[in-house]
Amino acid sequence: MLEWGSITKGLVGTTAWLTLEVERPVAHYLPEVPDAEMTVADLVHHTSGLPRLPVTMHDRLFGDPYRKAVGVPLDLGTAVPVTPRGQFAYSNLGYALLGAVLDEVHGDWFAAVRQHVLEPAGISSAALVPADADRVAPKLFGRAIQPWALGESSFAAAGGVWSTFDDLCRYADWALEPGVGHSRTVSWQREGASIWINGEVRAAGAVIANAAGVTAVVHTLAKAPRAADAIATAFIEQEVRSKRDG
Known part of the structure; x- marks a missing residue:
């Protein structure tokens, strides 16, 4: 199984x-x-004004900012905006808070995600804390890279889902199905006619992107930041050139 990172936010x-x-x-x-x-829609669209992480958490390149949040309920008192409401400011705290809202309404945010997104998309293997034997463990300089503890923490709704690459493709097909409306991609980013959702965690990157009628689904392990995005962009550009040149 592979880390999906912030593609979790789409679910x-x-x-x-x-x-x-x-x-x-x-x-x-x-x-x-x-x-x-701040509204639920603000959390979905990253317009709540909340910071990426609470000031009590440190987003270090080589550390695990989520380890201290394992087994600890989300501190709702940290949900204090730092930028004006309505401005886009990417926030993992916002999606952790959205998970807490879904917990309040449904009892379990991941069970609700399974019912409303994963099962309709034909995905049955997704998990937050898969068994070690089921995880693909990337290595750097011959040593396994320890993943962040996102799925075990109160920030799991911001990026904690693991599943297979085939399931990532199933989610892409389901979300981008023609004629189904806006709700399946409500958390995705848009620029002109392009639409995408991506995720970066310590040891992996993933992206689903659609532009000019071409969809790219990419997952990378132990690569440079944004490597998946770069590969997806190159693939789409190549496909567009191929179509244009016949």
């Missing part, structure tokens, strides 16, 4: 969009949240 955002009143304030579901204005 969570769609589940929220399908099952919650997205224009309601987050505080309607979680009264302990100190900000009374």
